[in-house]
Amino acid sequence: MAAHQEKKPEERKHKSTQNHTRTSQVQWGRAWEVDWFSLASILFLLMFAPLIVYYFIMSCDQYQCSLIDPVVDLLTEKKHLSDIWNKTPTLTYRAAGIYTLWVAFQVFLYVFIPDFCHKFIPGYVGGVQEGAVTPVGVVNKYEINGLQAWIITHVLWFANAYYFHWFSPTIIFDNWIPLLWCANILGYAVSTFAMIKSYFFPTNAKDCKFTGNFFYDYMMGIEFNPRIGKWFDFKLFFNGRPGIVAWTLINLSYAAKQQELYGEVTNSMILVNVLQGIYVLDFFWNEAWYLKTIDICHDHFGWYLGWGDCVWLPYLYTLQGLYLVYHPVQLCVANAVGILILGMIGYYIFRMTNHQKDLFRRTNGNCKIWGKKPEYIECSYMSVDGTKYYSKLLTSGFWGWARHFNYTGDLMGSLAYCLACGFEHILPYFYVFYMTILLTHRCIRDEHRCFSKYGKDWKRYTAAVPYRLLPGVF
Ligand code: NDP
Numbered sequence: 001m002a003a004h005q006e007k008k009p010e011e012r013k014h015k016s017t018q019n020h021t022r023t024s025q026v027q028w029g030r031a032w033e034v035d036w037f038s039l040a041s042i043l044f045l046l047m048f049a050p051l052i053v054y055y056f057i058m059s060c061d062q063y064q065c066s067l068i069d070p071v072v073d074l075l076t077e078k079k080h081l082s083d084i085w086n087k088t089p090t091l092t093y094r095a096a097g098i099y100t101l102w103v104a105f106q107v108f109l110y111v112f113i114p115d116f117c118h119k120f121i122p123g124y125v126g127g128v129q130e131g132a133v134t135p136v137g138v139v140n141k142y143e144i145n146g147l148q149a150w151i152i153t154h155v156l157w158f159a160n161a162y163y164f165h166w167f168s169p170t171i172i173f174d175n176w177i178p179l180l181w182c183a184n185i186l187g188y189a190v191s192t193f194a195m196i197k198s199y200f201f202p203t204n205a206k207d208c209k210f211t212g213n214f215f216y217d218y219m220m221g222i223e224f225n226p227r228i229g230k231w232f233d234f235k236l237f238f239n240g241r242p243g244i245v246a247w248t249l250i251n252l253s254y255a256a257k258q259q260e261l262y263g264e265v266t267n268s269m270i271l272v273n274v275l276q277g278i279y280v281l282d283f284f285w286n287e288a289w290y291l292k293t294i295d296i297c298h299d300h301f302g303w304y305l306g307w308g309d310c311v312w313l314p315y316l317y318t319l320q321g322l323y324l325v326y327h328p329v330q331l332c333v334a335n336a337v338g339i340l341i342l343g344m345i346g347y348y349i350f351r352m353t354n355h356q357k358d359l360f361r362r363t364n365g366n367c368k369i370w371g372k373k374p375e376y377i378e379c380s381y382m383s384v385d386g387t388k389y390y391s392k393l394l395t396s397g398f399w400g401w402a403r404h405f406n407y408t409g410d411l412m413g414s415l416a417y418c419l420a421c422g423f424e425h426i427l428p429y430f431y432v433f434y435m436t437i438l439l440t441h442r443c444i445r446d447e448h449r450c451f452s453k454y455g456k457d458w459k460r461y462t463a464a465v466p467y468r469l470l471p472g473v474f
Contacts, residue, residue, distance in 0.1 A: 034216045042219045046303070050184065053315050056427065057180060057322075062087055065326050065427045088177060095178030098171065103186065106241040109152060111232055115145035125288040132297045134224055136206040137383035142291055143231050146240045147284040153245055157252065170260055172246075172253035173325060180315060187307030191218065194234060194301050198222035206384065209300060221302025234301045238309040240287065246314050248273075248280045254321035258328055267336050268329040268420040272320045275343040275417055282351060289358045294442065298449055316430065320417050323428040329421055339419050346412025353398040353406035360394045369397035377464060379457030393454075393461045402467045403447070407439040411469075443468045 055070070062084065063069040073079040118126035126147060131140045161169040168174065195218055202208050207224035211217055226234045251273045255265045283290065290296065299305060331339070359367050360374055367374065376392040383389065398405040414435040421428035447468075451458045468474055 034211050034213045039213065039216060042215055046215060046219060049307075049312065053180070053311055056319060056430065057177060057315060058084065058088060059427065060322050060326055061089075061177060065323050065425050067425070067427050090178065091181040092175070092178045095175045095182055098175060099179055099182035099186070102246070103242050105153075106149065106245060107232075107237070109149040110143075110145065110237055110241060113145060113148065113152075114143060115148055117145070117148045117151070121147075124285065129288040129291060131225075131291040133383065133389065134204075134207050134297075135384060136204070137385055137387055138204060138207065140225055140233070142233060142236055144287045144291075146245075146287040149241055150245050150248075150281070150284045154248065157249055161256070169256035170253055172250050173257040173322075176322075180311070183311045183314065184307075187303075187310035190234070190238065190310065191303040191306035194221060194223060194226050194306060197226055203227045217302065219303045221300030221305065224300050226301050235296055235299070235305060236291075238301075238306055239295055240283070240290075243309040243313040244280055244283055247317060248277050250314060250318045251276055251321045254318070254325050257325045261325070262328050264328075266324065266328045266330045268331050268422070269321065269324045271331070271336060271339055271343070271420045272324065272417055275340075275347070275413065275420075276317075276320075278347055279413060282347070286354070286358075289354065292358070292361070294446055294449075298446075316434065319430055320421050320428045323421050323425065327421070327424060331420065331422075336420075339416050342419070343413050343416030346409045346414075346416060349398065349409025350406055350413060351409070353409060356397040356399060357394055357406075360392070360399075365392055369394070372396065375400070377457060377461045379454040379461070381453045381455075391454075393457070395461070395464050400465060401471050402469055403462070403465050404439070404443050404468050407443065408469050411435055411439060440469070 056067075059065060059067050059070055070079075070084065074081065074084075115126035118124050124147065126144045128141050129144045131142060133139055157169070160166050172179070198208050199222075202223050203226050204224065208222050209224075210222055228234075255269050255273055258265050258269055295305065356369050360369065360376070365374055365376055374394055375396040376394050378390065379393055380388055380390050394400075402408065411432065414432045418429045418432045447458075447462075454461075
């Protein structure tokens with residue numbers, strides 16, 4: 001157990017001795033038992049998520065991004081599954097070399113280069129930071145150096161593209177399917193390793209949850225915060241890098257491919273690069289805030305995060321750029337400006353909503369939201385050892401409009417990326433469909449967790465702020 005990196009939180013108020021209260025209130029982490037619906041969803045995802053990713057990428061490679069044509073070909077027996085599979089590029093030594101170097105480089109940046117950005121960038125919070133209280137009352141420390149890793153990686157990328165020419169900037173696009181096999185190997189390896197680790201050498205045994213169902217434990221994870229050594233945190237590393245650092249590089253590689261194929265980069269490609277670039281940079285600028293989000297505060301590390309971060313995120317979040325390589329859309333100025341405005345408003349709502357909660361929680365309510373003292377609901381919860389904690393739920397600013405208005409902003413931004421691709425195909429719209437399902441499910445999941453955590457205080461909050469995403473609608 002990594003005792004040296006744990007610390008009891010300062011907000012602790014007193015220890016409860018009531019065992020009944022203790023057992024009823026410590027259920028606020030991930031579930032201990034699996035219901036049939038969760039199990040069915042998990043089995044579905046375990047079986048079909050890798051196929052979905054393959055299908056999308058293959059349909060671009062072999063069918064110009066049409067999602068319908070492969071099905072039509074198969075149904076009319078114009079092609080057999082084996083024809084499609086035989087045309088699929090296989091794993092290559094080159095791709096394995098690129099991917100190994102890539103992951104090793106990101107591990108190196110994460111583990112061996114402590115953050116220096118916070119020393120000279122005003123307002124940036126980096127270096128050693130604390131996470132939230134875990135269900136067993138632990139507060140982990142994290143080395144926040146993602147912005148630095150992102151900057152170094154991108155400086156090297158541009159230095160290579162314009163000066164060194166060690167490799168072509170289209171390298172990612174050119175090896176996209178062989179790299180998919182590498183990403184899958186890592187995704188499965190890390191999820192399997194995390195499962196074995198949780199049985200034999202967990203980082204914090206008390207924060208492990210075993211449901212007894214192999215598939216659920218494999219998918220949703222057993223260990224809450226698996227680590228190797230003092231600083232290598234699986235959740236922080238795999239979620240941010242290699243996946244999110246790669247996101248902007250993948251888009252740049254698509255732009256380079258457009259340039260190579262058509263002699264120009266379209267305004268839609270620039271829009272996708274810029275809007276998604278802002279989202280990625282925002283993530284790294286606010287990496288310390290990310291420690292307080294559901295991924296880190298609630299989810300255990302299993303296939304959902306491990307494989308999802310290695311495969312699902314880099315391959316499906318970048319579909320718009322991939323699509324634009326095959327269909328270079330040139331938007332008229334009015335449409336381009338409209339999409340830019342939608343994307344920026346979405347980003348503004350997303351950022352301001354997250355910022356309001358972060359500011360409110362950091363200052364313990366001693367701040368101003370929209371120029372006024374914030375309104376809030378006092379609440380309490382307990383950790384496993386019966387320690388009682390106090391917290392506050394903000395009800396002013398965007399948090400007074402809806403309980404998850406940050407998701408609404410995120411969805412507006414997601415729609416903007418998709419609209420940049422025009423209306424010829426459905427494939428680039430996958431992102432906004434997926435985000436709508438993910439974030440709606442997340443609302444429900446989070447509220448279930450918060451109700452288990454705060455009990456009647458959460459009910460008071462939902463009465464004060466009755467809507468989830470859209471005031472007056474949902
Ligand atoms: P939030 O940042 O909204 O965090 C939810 C937590 O905040 C709750 O569990 C609760 O935690 C606390 N909370 C809830 N209501 C209040 C309130 N009124 N006042 C103060 N604290 C409150 O959710 P996420 O972690 O899901 O998302 C963070 C951001 O990341 C969002 O903007 C989302 O859009 C984005 N996101 C993007 C994804 C992507 O794939 N692109 C995926 C997931 C999220 P506590 O226990 O501390 O009270």
